[in-house]
Amino acid sequence: MPPAKAKQAKIIRTVRQHSEPLPEETMEFLRGLAEDYAKVKRYVYRRYSGIGSLGKIYPGYDVQKELRASGLRQELNLPDSYMAVAAMDALGGIRSAWSNLKNRIAELAKKNENLTDGDRKYIFTVLRQGAMYAAVLNDKPFERPEVLPGAEPDYRRLDNLVRRLTRKYKVALGTRMEADYFGVSPNAYAYRDGGIRLGSRTPQRRVFIPLTDNAVHAKQLKIRLLEDRIEVLAPVESKPKRHPGWTNKVALSIGYSTMFTSSGGAEYGQRLGEMLSARSERVYGKRRLRGAYCGACRKALERGDARRARAIRGSNLGTKKLLAQNRREMSGVKAYINAEIRRMLETEKPREIIIPARSKLFAPHMQKATKQKLSRWTAGYARKRLADKCALDGVKLTEVNAACTGAACADCGAAGRRSGRVFVCEACGAKGPHHLNAARNILKKAEGTFKTPQQR
Ligand SMILES: [Zn+2]
Structure with missing residues (x-):
């Protein structure tokens, strides 16, 4: 067979457009759309994220059909085009939640020492075949896949395991959703006169929103609502950029206080840890303060002082304000991460970047829940943005299993020890930054020259 020709990956990136400041009336209209859009999403999440609906989420026509027949459209008076996009949006969320869950179960099966190879193969097959997985979860009969020759797994036990893990790790969707955006399909908008006209609830009537640039898009857009203006997010297909001068092979160690340390010794995102711990402390402090206010509010109510209770609640317990502040802070962190990734690429000029595979992500010493959640979130975000930017710049991104790269000396290969950083x-006698040592070992791993200390 001839070797498969390497297909050039399509790169989708998001470009943003900004509106001029908008009159309150227009913002009110947009907020209404966003709220109804979120209602449709919640409705779809509630109805179709359960195990009984697994058969309906691909390709999703049934969901759209049932939604049209549900009366929700009349109740909300939301145009069909918005309804359909919201439903697809929610279905996308449901699908990715299922695929995350399946990956997690497969990971656990891989590590489970009580399973034989045949058992594992059976579980992987069930997870891969949507119909089989649905049958197992709903306890319906189905034709068992063939696993290893001669192996006859204990199906009951394995099906029970799959069901148990599914119940245990399945997450509820749409519980914490902000109504701050909506999607709009190409048939519900038009670019004209230096702005965009969005379909309204009245047929034939469109609402005009002036934009600050003249770009025109034709794909499904996402409209994000800010305080007094909007952001238009459009997916754009593009080819990777070419950087003939970028020829280096660089490994990165990923850390909490410093985002990346390169095998050449440069550091990027040194302020990340500082930014995050400041933020986690602020969140923690705010929570305590909120607890105190709630107590004061309750006491005022007990005294029969409803006015005082209202005053405390009104001035101190606003979730909206808190959410807006969170978003502002996190967008600062995001901007910093993106700028540092860019700086790294321009400094390192890599042809290939090697990073540790995502496994030992969560350092056990980080005990504070907020801090842990934040670091998990940022590490995930940094990886995703790194992958996006590498794709855009035509840089190959390779993941290697980083086991033992923190323990061996990159100079002589002996087992060393870590003392703080x-x-x-x-x-x-080598002594240096822990992350630099790790990054050099990660590079060796990629080149096949790394040996774990015992192997020497
Ligand atoms: Zn050494």
Whole structure:
């Protein structure tokens, strides 16, 4: 067979457009759309994220049909085009939640020492075949896949395991959703006169929104609502950029206080840890303060002082304000991460970047829940943005299993020890930043020259 020709991956990136400041009346109209859009999403989440609906989420026509017949459209008076996009949006969320869950179960099966290879193969097949997985979860009969020759797994036990893990790790969707955006399909908008006209609830009537640039898009758009203006997010297909001068092979170690340390010794995102701990402390403090206010509010109510209770509640317990502030802060962190990734690429000029595969992400010493959640979120975000930007710049991104790269000395290969942020090797006397040592070992792994200390 001839070798498969490498297909050039299509790169989708998001471009943003901004509106001029908008009159309150227009913002009111947009907020209404966003709220109804979120209602449709919640409705779809509620009805179709359960195990009984697994058969309906691909390709989703049934959901759209049932939605049209549900009366929700009349109740909300939301045009069909918005309804359909909201439903697809929610279905996308449901699908990715299922696929995350399946990946998680497969991971657990891989690590489960009580399973034989045949058992695992059976579980993987069930997870891969949507119809089989649905049958297992709903306890319906189905034709068992063939696994290894001669192996006859204990189906009851394995099906029970799959059901149990599914119940345990399935997450509820749409519980914490902000109504701050909506999607709009190409038939519900038009670019004209230096702005965009969006379909309204009245047929034939469109609402005009002046934009600050003249770009024109034709795909499904996302309209994000800010305080007094909007952001238009459009997917744009593009080819990777070419950087003939970028020829280096660079490994990165990913950390909490410093985002990346390169195998050449440069650091990027050194302020990340500082930004995050400041933020996690603020969140923690705010929670305590809120607790105190709630107490004061309750006491005022007990005294029969409803006016005082209202005053406390009104001035101090606003979730909306808190959410808006969170969003502002997190968008600062995001902007910083993106700028630092860009700086890294321009400095390192890589042809290929090697990073540790995503496994030992969560350092066990981070005990504060907020801090842990934040670091998990940022590490995930940084990885995703790195992957996006590498694709855009035509840089190959390789993940390697980073086991032992933190323990071995990158100079002599002996087992060393870590003391805070410093790696110390007693054998050869090397001493330096822990992450730099790790990054050099990750590079060796990619080149096949790394040996774990015992192997030497
Ligand atoms: Zn050494």
